[in-house]
Amino acid sequence: MLTIALPKGRLMDKVLELLAEAQIIDSKELCEQSRKLIIEDPKANFRYILAKPIDVPTYVEHGVADLGVVGKDILIESERLVYELMDLGIGKCRMIVAVSDQSNLNEVKELGFSAKVATKYPNITTSFFRSHGIQSEIIELNGSIELAPLVGLADAIVDITETGTTIRENGLRIIGEVFPISARLIANHVSYKLHYKKLQDIQEKLEGVVQC
Amino acid sequence: MLFEIPKGTKDFLPLEAKWKKDIEDNLYNILSSWGYRQVIPPTYEYLNTLMQGEQHENYFSFFSEDGHTFALRNDFTTPIARLATIALSDEPRPLRLSYMGNLFRLRRKERRREFWQAGAELIGDGSKAADAEILALAMDALDKLGIRGWNLDISHRGVVEGILEDSNFGSAAKKQIEALLVKKDYADLKGLVEKEDTGHDLLLLPKLRGGPEILTVAKEKLTSTKAKGALDEIAGILDALKPYSLGAVNIDLANAKDFSYYTGMFFDAYAPGVASVICTGGRYDKLLGNFGTPEPAVGLAIGIDEVMAVLSEQNHRDTANSIPDLGILYSSESYEKAVSLAVEKRREGLSVFIAPCGEEAAPPAKKYLKV
Numbered sequence: 001m002l003t004i005a006l007p008k009g010r011l012m013d014k015v016l017e018l019l020a021e022a023q024i025i026d027s028k029e030l031c032e033q034s035r036k037l038i039i040e041d042p043k044a045n046f047r048y049i050l051a052k053p054i055d056v057p058t059y060v061e062h063g064v065a066d067l068g069v070v071g072k073d074i075l076i077e078s079e080r081l082v083y084e085l086m087d088l089g090i091g092k093c094r095m096i097v098a099v100s101d102q103s104n105l106n107e108v109k110e111l112g113f114s115a116k117v118a119t120k121y122p123n124i125t126t127s128f129f130r131s132h133g134i135q136s137e138i139i140e141l142n143g144s145i146e147l148a149p150l151v152g153l154a155d156a157i158v159d160i161t162e163t164g165t166t167i168r169e170n171g172l173r174i175i176g177e178v179f180p181i182s183a184r185l186i187a188n189h190v191s192y193k194l195h196y197k198k199l200q201d202i203q204e205k206l207e208g209v210v211q212c
Numbered sequence: 213m214l215f216e217i218p219k220g221t222k223d224f225l226p227l228e229a230k231w232k233k234d235i236e237d238n239l240y241n242i243l244s245s246w247g248y249r250q251v252i253p254p255t256y257e258y259l260n261t262l263m264q265g266e267q268h269e270n271y272f273s274f275f276s277e278d279g280h281t282f283a284l285r286n287d288f289t290t291p292i293a294r295l296a297t298i299a300l301s302d303e304p305r306p307l308r309l310s311y312m313g314n315l316f317r318l319r320r321k322e323r324r325r326e327f328w329q330a331g332a333e334l335i336g337d338g339s340k341a342a343d344a345e346i347l348a349l350a351m352d353a354l355d356k357l358g359i360r361g362w363n364l365d366i367s368h369r370g371v372v373e374g375i376l377e378d379s380n381f382g383s384a385a386k387k388q389i390e391a392l393l394v395k396k397d398y399a400d401l402k403g404l405v406e407k408e409d410t411g412h413d414l415l416l417l418p419k420l421r422g423g424p425e426i427l428t429v430a431k432e433k434l435t436s437t438k439a440k441g442a443l444d445e446i447a448g449i450l451d452a453l454k455p456y457s458l459g460a461v462n463i464d465l466a467n468a469k470d471f472s473y474y475t476g477m478f479f480d481a482y483a484p485g486v487a488s489v490i491c492t493g494g495r496y497d498k499l500l501g502n503f504g505t506p507e508p509a510v511g512l513a514i515g516i517d518e519v520m521a522v523l524s525e526q527n528h529r530d531t532a533n534s535i536p537d538l539g540i541l542y543s544s545e546s547y548e549k550a551v552s553l554a555v556e557k558r559r560e561g562l563s564v565f566i567a568p569c570g571e572e573a574a575p576p577a578k579k580y581l582k583v
Contacts, residue, residue, distance in 0.1 A: 063487025087399035190482045
């Protein structure tokens with residue numbers, strides 16, 4: 001039996017739609033039925049683990065899940081050793097740097113030598129600013145990141161946005177892009193080898209329906 | 213105050229320590245039976261020495277009193293390349309050396325930072341028979357360790373190198389591609405190939421995986437001459453491996469490694485139940501040249517922690533435990549008698565301890581004797 005870790009939350013609905021379209025699951029209802037954490041699909045010989053997105057790469061690295069679906073942002077931030085097999089083309093958004101509307105900064109490099117940056121993504125933020133030669137003081141927050149520059153906690157934020165609307169509505173302005181994001185199919189190193197044919201089959205089914 | 217052990221380290225308590233020792237003895241005997249003689253390099257060396265192998269950023273390093281930088285060994289192959297080139301330069305070739313011991317890498321998260329390896333290096337032989345010997349030794353060891361269902365994947369550095377040499381990628385993009393192949397990040401690999409519109413053969417690699425028949429398929433599909441040469445070399449190694457009749461191997465042409473000293477054939481072996489590679493190795497014909505005389509070499513490493521994890525997962529854990537054979541229990545009058553009986557029993561080959569108490573209070577033993 002193959003075990004697949006799926007991310008609860010924002011991405012879940014689109015992932016289920018994609019799996020149904022690729023005929024990997026019969027219908028979306030499979031994983032909507034309850035608050036269960038483990039869902040069996042004996043007919044297909046699959047088992048699904050519903051996990052917090054940031055934990056999906058952990059389950060896959062440790063091999064308790066053979067495959068997983070997770071956003072590129074979380075994949076990079078988690079620094080887990082997993083194989084990244086394909087771009088699923090869903091959950092598209094961007095990792096951006098934004099400052100307060102009132103700020104006179106227009107580019108990332110203008111942030112100067114020591115920028116205070118609020119983010120949910122400390123690893124990504126550190127390496128991004130380091131690669132731009134900017135020393136940053138990372139302030140790790142867990143939600144409502146937009147608040148930080150408005151109340152003077154940080155000079156800038158690093159966060160994800162789909163359309164930029166929330167950012168704008170909160171009186172912030174985007175001054176740089178870190179990288180584009182979409183959901184990825186990831187695999188455990190050993191599962192990839194031991195179940196190569198089954199994984200290949202799933203990948204081919206997904207390739208048939210994915211629009212990148 | 214709590215006396216914790218540092219992140220990434222581990223205590224082996226008696227039962228596990230005994231089991232580990234048994235596995236190591238088994239490995240030592242296997243490696244010896246193939247004519248590999250053990251060497252013991254120091255636990256730490258000059259950082260500069262270790263840097264001749266692989267420039268990872270994961271060294272535990274520290275300073276000497278006169279300002280040199282030392283580092284705990286993070287690999288055995290590099291110290292052995294050093295001693296083979298310098299201390300053993302006069303020994304006839306090929307040189308067959310083995311090793312066993314702990315390594316240190318500053319790794320993140322819950323990954324082990326001190327871990328254990330055994331391995332073999334075959335130095336001064338650039339033939340396909342030498343590659344086959346190392347592969348056969350790896351397979352023999354996996355079998356004799358009792359690991360079931362293992363798989364061994366063979367790859368060749370020349371395949372990716374050949375495709376990259378024929379492409380128009382700049383050197384930064386080439387580095388990036390190697391990193392993407394290590395992560396099997398095929399999404400970004402595809403993006404990069406399409407953006408730069410070169411090296412399209414890279415995208416064929418993920419599907420070039422399977423039995424030896426893949427070599428024929430690959431030869432038709434890949435255009436690079438160097439890559440085709442690498443395929444011929446794998447075929448030659450497989451021919452040299454046949455007489456050992458040790459079971460099937462796989463070919464995985466998309467496999468890539470972050471140990472960049474490999475120059476030719478390299479391989480990974482893994483087994484159901486454990487999510488990491490158990491045994492790995494390959495040909496590294498340029499490493500010894502960094503210490504003086506260039507010589508071809510090929511080697512393998514077996515992760516002892518991984519072997520223990522696999523055997524434990526496959527319920528092969530050796531229960532012949534660490535409990536001593538005999539406990540001699542004495543009273544205030546019989547101490548001398550107990551000591552001399554223990555000496556005698558040890559001479560007979562039993563493991564024995566003495567204790568001044570009754571059976572209820574005594575440490576565990578398979579049998580007790582009251583004197």
